[in-house]
Amino acid sequence: MARSSAFTVRVKGMTELQRNIRKLKSRELSASVRAANKSAAEVMKPEAESTAPKGRRDAKSSRRYRPGKLAKSVGVTASAKGAAVKAGSAARVPYAAAIHFGYPKRGIRPNRFLYRAMARKSDAVSETYEREISAVVRQHLEGD
Template sequence: MTGKSLIEVKGASQLARTLRKAGADSKDLRNVNKKAAQVVVPAAQGRVPVRSGALQRSIRAGATQKAGVIRAGKKSVPYAAPIHWGWPGHHIKPNTFLTDAAKQTEPAWVDIYNEEIQKIINQVQGE
């Protein structure tokens, strides 16, 4: 049982294309996305159920040029998705710690996007 949660920033692809055409470095966009995603990690770690702590320690931020990503689980922690989304057949109720943390921290990561994208725009404009 797997699931994905997505909080989409509308226009992110168009912004990336526009900034690329204007001479912005694609690493700048990836860095902005990672910085915003990192805001969510501590909030998610505080919401996740803890037995051994392995799931909590597996929560991490990643990024591409187009998106910031918060991941939980890995090969040694394969139960992240069933804990997050639930698994009715095994009597596991959902605990949407990642999506709840993203919603809770939204004002902070939106501010980061606003500030950092403005910095990139200013660099492109030569300010």
């Protein structure tokens, strides 16, 4: 049930920057770009956690169901190529995709809390990313 994101931030010149990073073969530069990607994605994480459905436990709930597990599972992954904010895991929160994208056969309507969080925080993410990448370029490529 994996689907790609409806929100993507495209950065002009990012492909060239990635190519140059690979050519330079600098682990320090690559780590700095990864950190910049991660810090930009971290801006969205609190919003996603706060808007994630908390649910409630009732008499018919499974023993494994614990309200709030979906919100606690929101995390950020980053690499030199980009970053992603994800929720759920196959082992701990297997129902995350069904909650986010819906499951019509089970009567579960979609609750796209990750998309809404990105829509609300897209300006802050862009500003943070621009600031962080500019600092990396100044530090590593301009020789400051």
